[in-house]
Amino acid sequence: MKTVLISLFSNVPYWNTPDSFLKRLKKQFPDYIFLKSEGKKDYLEKLRRSDILCTWRVKREDIPNNIKQIVFCGAGVPNNFKCKDFEGIEIIKFPGINTISVSEYIIGIVFLLFKKYDHFIENKKRLWEARKEIIPETIQGKIVTILGVGHIGLKVAEHLQSFGMTVYGTKRTAIDTPFIKKIYHPAEMYEPLPKSDLVISTLPFNETTRRSIGEKEFFSIKKGGYFINVSRGGILREEALIKALKEKYLAAAALDVFQMEPLPDDSPLLKVKNLILTPHIAGAFATFWDTLYEYLVGML
Numbered sequence: 001m002k003t004v005l006i007s008l009f010s011n012v013p014y015w016n017t018p019d020s021f022l023k024r025l026k027k028q029f030p031d032y033i034f035l036k037s038e039g040k041k042d043y044l045e046k047l048r049r050s051d052i053l054c055t056w057r058v059k060r061e062d063i064p065n066n067i068k069q070i071v072f073c074g075a076g077v078p079n080n081f082k083c084k085d086f087e088g089i090e091i092i093k094f095p096g097i098n099t100i101s102v103s104e105y106i107i108g109i110v111f112l113l114f115k116k117y118d119h120f121i122e123n124k125k126r127l128w129e130a131r132k133e134i135i136p137e138t139i140q141g142k143i144v145t146i147l148g149v150g151h152i153g154l155k156v157a158e159h160l161q162s163f164g165m166t167v168y169g170t171k172r173t174a175i176d177t178p179f180i181k182k183i184y185h186p187a188e189m190y191e192p193l194p195k196s197d198l199v200i201s202t203l204p205f206n207e208t209t210r211r212s213i214g215e216k217e218f219f220s221i222k223k224g225g226y227f228i229n230v231s232r233g234g235i236l237r238e239e240a241l242i243k244a245l246k247e248k249y250l251a252a253a254a255l256d257v258f259q260m261e262p263l264p265d266d267s268p269l270l271k272v273k274n275l276i277l278t279p280h281i282a283g284a285f286a287t288f289w290d291t292l293y294e295y296l297v298g299m300l
Helices: 019-028 040-047 099-115 117-122 124-133 151-162 238-246 288-299
Strands: 003-007 033-036 052-055 069-072 090-092 143-147 166-170 182-184 198-201 226-229 252-255 275-277
Touching: 003 019, 003 040, 019 033, 019 288, 099 117, 099 151, 099 198, 099 226, 099 252, 099 275, 117 124, 143 151, 151 166, 238 252
Parallel strands: 003 033, 003 052, 052 069, 069 090, 143 166, 143 198, 166 182, 198 226, 226 252, 252 275
Antiparallel strands: none
């Protein structure tokens, strides 16, 4: 009989494991023992009695030899995760679990950037003066490159193509993909970037992509273009993005993920103009626990 530790807790109430979620799992799998960690206090003790850990994040030094599987209950792995540190442990994640939520977030941000709604929100006390200074752009006819086309990237490509954008993408397996005019190998990204009005990162986080988007990449994008990152903060060199924005090479950018989360109060990102920041919410949606239950049923 395997023991599963559900260690999903947060300072945001919604992201703490509901009792109803645990009851459903126990009913579905009577041959498993399910434990719930309420926080750091009981986490380590229950880890020592478990075979499988379901979590948001993990520290290698906390993991005892009895753990055989670590399940990250999201589409990818956290910023600080290195597979080589967890040899002998099966790592499971759920690509596609938040595809709809993240793709809808991206579409919202695309409209925000091109239509410049944020400027009018910030200037609501001087709307007519702002109207003289701010000129919205059309989305139709623009070119976008999606870095790391997976479940989310493909869904975004479908939406953006329907709005009249030409979509390029990067992927390690360069096969014909619907909604995308051409797929490039990651090493060939510098071909579509100079003609891209918008670049969206949905890259998976691993040793290859860690801090892979930096000054060379930002300054290869078409001047006056936009950048969005919804993958992991660890793929980005934030200082390079700050430079591209401060020098007005990029018109604006949006980040939902950061190298350090929560974002420190003294982060230089908070002082940059034309940078939209959201607190890692692209993948959040109201029916998450029902969806996660279905994914765990499929896994167990």
